Amino acid sequence: MKHQHRLQFPELDREITAASGETIFHAARREGVRIVGACGGRGTCGACAVLVVEGQVSRAESETADVEENQQHVETGTPRRKWMRACQVIPRTDCVVKVAPRSLAPVARADREKDGAGKGEILPLEAMIVAREVTLAEATLADTTADFERVARALDVPVESLDWAAAREVSGLLRAHDWQLQARLRGTEMMGFAAPNAPLLGLAVDLGTTNAAAFLIDLATGARLASLGIENPQAAWGADLISRINHAITSKANADELQHAAIVALNALAHDLCFAIGAKTADIVDAAVCANTAMQHLLLGLPVRQLGRAPFVAVVRRGLDVAARDLGLGFAAGARVHFAPNIGGFVGGDHVTALLATRDSWAGATTSLVMDIGTNTEISLIHKGEIISASSPSGPALEGGHISCGMRAADGAIERVGINADGRIAIATIGNKPAIGLCGSGVLDTLATMLRAGILDKGGRLSGQHPDTADVGGKRAAVLAPGVTFTQHDVRAVQLAKAAIRTAVEMLLREMDLTQDAIEHFIIAGAFGAYIDVQSGIEIGLFPDLPLDRFTQVGNAAGLGIRRMLASKTARAEAAELAARCRYVELSTKSDFQKHFLHNIGFATVRYDLVGHHPARQ
Numbered sequence: 001m002k003h004q005h006r007l008q009f010p011e012l013d014r015e016i017t018a019a020s021g022e023t024i025f026h027a028a029r030r031e032g033v034r035i036v037g038a039c040g041g042r043g044t045c046g047a048c049a050v051l052v053v054e055g056q057v058s059r060a061e062s063e064t065a066d067v068e069e070n071q072q073h074v075e076t077g078t079p080r081r082k083w084m085r086a087c088q089v090i091p092r093t094d095c096v097v098k099v100a101p102r103s104l105a106p107v108a109r110a111d112r113e114k115d116g117a118g119k120g121e122i123l124p125l126e127a128m129i130v131a132r133e134v135t136l137a138e139a140t141l142a143d144t145t146a147d148f149e150r151v152a153r154a155l156d157v158p159v160e161s162l163d164w165a166a167a168r169e170v171s172g173l174l175r176a177h178d179w180q181l182q183a184r185l186r187g188t189e190m191m192g193f194a195a196p197n198a199p200l201l202g203l204a205v206d207l208g209t210t211n212a213a214a215f216l217i218d219l220a221t222g223a224r225l226a227s228l229g230i231e232n233p234q235a236a237w238g239a240d241l242i243s244r245i246n247h248a249i250t251s252k253a254n255a256d257e258l259q260h261a262a263i264v265a266l267n268a269l270a271h272d273l274c275f276a277i278g279a280k281t282a283d284i285v286d287a288a289v290c291a292n293t294a295m296q297h298l299l300l301g302l303p304v305r306q307l308g309r310a311p312f313v314a315v316v317r318r319g320l321d322v323a324a325r326d327l328g329l330g331f332a333a334g335a336r337v338h339f340a341p342n343i344g345g346f347v348g349g350d351h352v353t354a355l356l357a358t359r360d361s362w363a364g365a366t367t368s369l370v371m372d373i374g375t376n377t378e379i380s381l382i383h384k385g386e387i388i389s390a391s392s393p394s395g396p397a398l399e400g401g402h403i404s405c406g407m408r409a410a411d412g413a414i415e416r417v418g419i420n421a422d423g424r425i426a427i428a429t430i431g432n433k434p435a436i437g438l439c440g441s442g443v444l445d446t447l448a449t450m451l452r453a454g455i456l457d458k459g460g461r462l463s464g465q466h467p468d469t470a471d472v473g474g475k476r477a478a479v480l481a482p483g484v485t486f487t488q489h490d491v492r493a494v495q496l497a498k499a500a501i502r503t504a505v506e507m508l509l510r511e512m513d514l515t516q517d518a519i520e521h522f523i524i525a526g527a528f529g530a531y532i533d534v535q536s537g538i539e540i541g542l543f544p545d546l547p548l549d550r551f552t553q554v555g556n557a558a559g560l561g562i563r564r565m566l567a568s569k570t571a572r573a574e575a576a577e578l579a580a581r582c583r584y585v586e587l588s589t590k591s592d593f594q595k596h597f598l599h600n601i602g603f604a605t606v607r608y609d610l611v612g613h614h615p616a617r618q
Contacts, residue, residue: 005055005091009033011104018091023060024050025087029236036103036408038401040238040247041087045402047102048086055095060088102437105410123567125222128338129186129285131200132156136179147171151183152190160188163334165325169193184285184332191334192285199283201225203270203331204566206350206559207262207291207299208232209241209375210399210408211527213559214269215566216277219286222567226273231408233261234298239401240375241294241346242393245308248298255301262299263328270331284331287324288566290340290558292348292376292391300327300339310588312345319349319576340565341576344584346391351378352579353561354525355387356571358554359578361523367514368521369505372558373528375399377501380582381508383518388511389582392504397493399440399528405484407437414438414480415531417445419453425468427480435481441531446486447494448536450478451603458604460495462488498542499600505544506596507587516544525557541603 004017007027018027025041025048028034039045043060083100134154139145145153147170152159166184170193173181177196184192184200202217213229237247237258248255266289270281289299293314297304300322302315324335340349354372355362362368368382377392400406400413407413411431420426427442429435438446450456455466455478462469464476470485471477477485509516522543524534534551537543543551564571587593 006094007091008094008096009099010096011099021090023087023090024052024057024095024097025085027091028086032233033099034103034231034236035086035099037087037236038239038396038406039087040236040243042238042243043085043088045239046085046404047401047406049083049100049102050086050089051081051083051098051100052089053081053096053098056092057084057089057095058092060090101412102405102407105407105412105436121224121563123217123222123224123563124571125219126568126570127200127202127219127286128569129184129191129200129202129219131194131198131220132183132185133196134181134183136174138179147174148190151181151193155183155185157185158188159185159190162190163192165333166190166192169333184334186286186334186336189334191336192332194283194332199277199279200285201274201279201283202566203273203284203287204559204563205266205269205287205289206353206556206562207266207289207295208350208527208558209292209295210235210239210396210401212265212269213556214266214273215559215563216273216284217563217566219567224563226276228269228273228276230265230269232295233265234258234295236261239396239399240393241292242308244298245294245304249305249308255298255304258298259301262295266299267328267330270329281330282332284324285335286566287329287331287335287337288340288562288572289337290349290353290562290565292350292378293342293346294348294376295350296339296342296348307346311586314342314344317342317344317579319572319579338565338572340562341579343389343579343582345586346376346393347378347389347582347584349575349579350558350562351380351389352575352582353559353565354378354557355380355561355578355582356564356575357557357561358523358525359574361552361554362521365520367518368523369508369519370523370525370557371501371505371529372525373398373501373532374526375401377504379501379504379508381505381512381514383512383514386512387578387582388508388585390504390508390585390587392500392587394497394500395493397490397497398443400438400443402493403438403443403490404487405437405480406443406490407439409439409441409527409531412436414442414446414484416533417442417449417480419449423453425449425453425478425480435484437484438480438486440528441533443490443494444532444536444540444542446478446480447491448533448539450486450491451539456491456603459602460491462491494540495601498540499597502541502543502600503593503596504587506600507590507593508585511585516546519544519546520550522546522551523557524551524553525555527556529553530555541600 016031037048319341320339324331377394412433416428477487
């Protein structure tokens with residue numbers, strides 16, 4: 001690259017280079033420096049705030065006057081400097097850049113389970129891979145049987161084939177360990193070899209749009225050994241699915257970029273989990289992954305153009321088994337990755353695994369609804385054994401994306417919002433740290449609190465008469481904490497998200513000629529669903545007005561389902577059966593979808609409690 005400029009990020013102890021004409025955001029993304037950018041760097045979300053402490057920058061053509069004013073101060077060298085959008089400013093010299101605290105906060109809850117969930121878990125075991133410890137007589141001139149045939153002859157099960165990569169391991173291992181080794185079998189195929197008594201590990205991954213959660217399983221016992229969650233690095237190309245799809249279809253290089261980011265994340269998760277228990281990634285002999293349809297396609301390098309346009313057709317629906325080495329995953333030589341089957345449209349394998357994990361809960365009721373809330377919300381309505389499923393493009397607003405002060409669930413994120421006895425807004429943050437932004441559960445609470453306090457009218461317009469409102473940048477906003485506000489634009493973003501989800505529920509009910517009162521069991525899954533206040537969801541119209549005892553928050557059901565599929569052949573068969581049973585409903589084809597959607601944007605039909613309450617920590 002010519003005309004490079006150095007960018008220093010003191011808080012991260014990193015220095016990178018930016019090419020001529022390259023924005024700070026795109027240079028940071030290329031070099032793996034995390035700067036929040038819900039829109040993927042298109043300049044529409046305003047989340048990628050940076051402060052250029054030293055150096056000169058120029059503004060991109062699409063930047064706002066705010067940045068233009070800031071630029072004047074930067075270039076004249078005056079002390080006054082403002083926060084700018086990283087995706088809209090281009091370095092003209094070497095620069096020292098400060099990143100907003102919301103981008104730096106350490107991630108919390110990325111494993112999408114409540115504290116303590118899964119500890120001591122033992123999964124029903126019927127693993128695809130089994131290990132046999134083998135001790136052989138040393139080869140001699142009198143017995144020159146080939147090494148693999150020698151191992152196969154010593155086993156108590158038939159062996160019909162050998163993975164070619166495994167063949168490279170057997171001779172060295174036998175001679176390094178006095179003619180002892182561990183043989184690893186997938187049915188009648190020899191898939192690999194290892195040192196005697198080596199761990200037999202499996203990796204289950206729930207690859208979400210926002211976060212990736214991984215679980216290390218002992219395939220000899222079914223015990224869950226470790227778990228870890230990280231932010232999906234593809235978020236740098238946009239918080240929502242369509243942004244990533246649009247990026248991928250622009251060029252093969254862009255699609256490869258997104259696939260590489262996902263592979264790097266999976267390899268990093270595998271490395272860190274194995275390191276935590278003193279094992280190696282080569283001890284991972286089997287893996288299972290669930291994801292929504294778009295995430296699955298991007299990880300596998302499948303074309304997504306047809307998936308991003310009506311009628312939203314996937315390349316494949318059934319479950320897939322792919323050699324780990326073909327994806328660039330550093331697992332055991334013959335390891336494979338099983339991908340959970342999809343249902344249709346954007347309802348993918350992560351929803352199938354959520355249905356699998358919650359089956360005992362919904363199967364006993366006449367009518368149940370399973371909802372996994374996220375950037376893409378998947379919903380299944382189950383009535384008398386029939387299952388219909390749909391996706392709702394709820395967008396990232398409910399998880400803090402496209403919200404002016406939104407952030408991931410991290411220390412300092414506001415997670416609870418309520419009203420004190422004196423009618424003022426009260427907050428609680430993750431880790432009890434000073435507030436630096438607002439995560440998903442806090443977004444939902446904020447909207448409900450603003451309704452209770454009269455800050456919002458029934459149409460969702462800010463009234464501005466409350467003492468916790470102020471003019472911010474010439475516009476009225478609710479002030480939650482110093483530097484953390486909730487604007488009219490934020491209100492509209494959440495209204496659109498909640499209207500999309502509520503409309504999807506109503507249209508599925510209509511598809512089965514049911515009313516909301518028929519729902520006996522409303523199961524809420526996913527990261528957002530694990531921590532939200534259900535009452536707040538009812539008050540803003542996200543959920544139907546049902547008794548609270550009909551709601552169950554199950555946390556990361558997709559993660560539990562994919563762990564079961566990793567550990568059990570039967571669970572894989574059950575997942576395939578569930579996916580085949582589900583009838584996909586494409587809501588965008590419904591003629592009155594828009595009418596119902598517009599009806600659900602406002603709060604005119606919503607019942608909410610005006611009695612204030614302080615946010616209690618759960």
